[in-house]
Amino acid sequence: MRKQAAMGALVLFSLALLAGLAYPQENSKELTRAIAQARQERDAEMPKGDELPDADKKGFAGLHYFPIDLTYRFHAVLHRIGKADYFDMIASDGRVRQARRYGYFEFTVKGTPCRLYVYRLTDVAQKYPHLLFVPFTDATTNVESYGGGRYLDLDEKSTDEYVLDFNLAYNPSCAYGRSTFSCPIPPAENRLGVRIEAGEKKWKH
Numbered sequence: 001m002r003k004q005a006a007m008g009a010l011v012l013f014s015l016a017l018l019a020g021l022a023y024p025q026e027n028s029k030e031l032t033r034a035i036a037q038a039r040q041e042r043d044a045e046m047p048k049g050d051e052l053p054d055a056d057k058k059g060f061a062g063l064h065y066f067p068i069d070l071t072y073r074f075h076a077v078l079h080r081i082g083k084a085d086y087f088d089m090i091a092s093d094g095r096v097r098q099a100r101r102y103g104y105f106e107f108t109v110k111g112t113p114c115r116l117y118v119y120r121l122t123d124v125a126q127k128y129p130h131l132l133f134v135p136f137t138d139a140t141t142n143v144e145s146y147g148g149g150r151y152l153d154l155d156e157k158s159t160d161e162y163v164l165d166f167n168l169a170y171n172p173s174c175a176y177g178r179s180t181f182s183c184p185i186p187p188a189e190n191r192l193g194v195r196i197e198a199g200e201k202k203w204k205h
Helices: 009-020 028-048
Strands: 073-077 079-090 096-109 112-121 131-136 150-155 161-165
Touching: 073 096, 096 131, 096 161, 150 161
Parallel strands: none
Antiparallel strands: 073 161, 079 096, 096 112, 112 131, 131 150
16 A cells, blocks of 8 residues: 655644634633644544544544643744755655755753754655644653654744744654554654653553
8 A cells, every 4th residue: 555645634734723823912711722622623534534543433532632731832933054954854664755954943841941953854845835844752752642753833934933832743644553654753853851741642542
């Protein structure tokens, strides 16, 4: 069966959600309500998609999430990497997917300085020309959250000011049991030593 790159409807969903959560003046109640509603909408779409095995679509009651916590929502400056810094990002099936380091964010989680790199995947750049990709692992990985790491998607902006909201962190398509996806594995440079208790948890505990 042909492998599918782990990008698709979930990317479009994530970017649409970002557009609705990036207002200059933020209201915590509205943000919390918007994230909760987005989770409900995603749960409604999951049984209709390709990620879940057919057996799990029956009686599907929703994905598992950390409680919404806006302390894991950061206003961060993107430090761009000017040169074309390409490298091979390994995927779950051993496939090599070329990526470019686009820049990095620096932020602090509960007193611990953190850095995450932002990438472009060249094999989906034509389809998603403004997609910036942030795969990561953290101290919850393979415990409460998926062992293969989680993803954040960003919509490229003309400025360097972004919102990095880990409440929107989602699992790769590979997390749900099918072997038909090729999911990028977070590079070592994006392995955080802190716990990110926000976003999606493991599908099955």
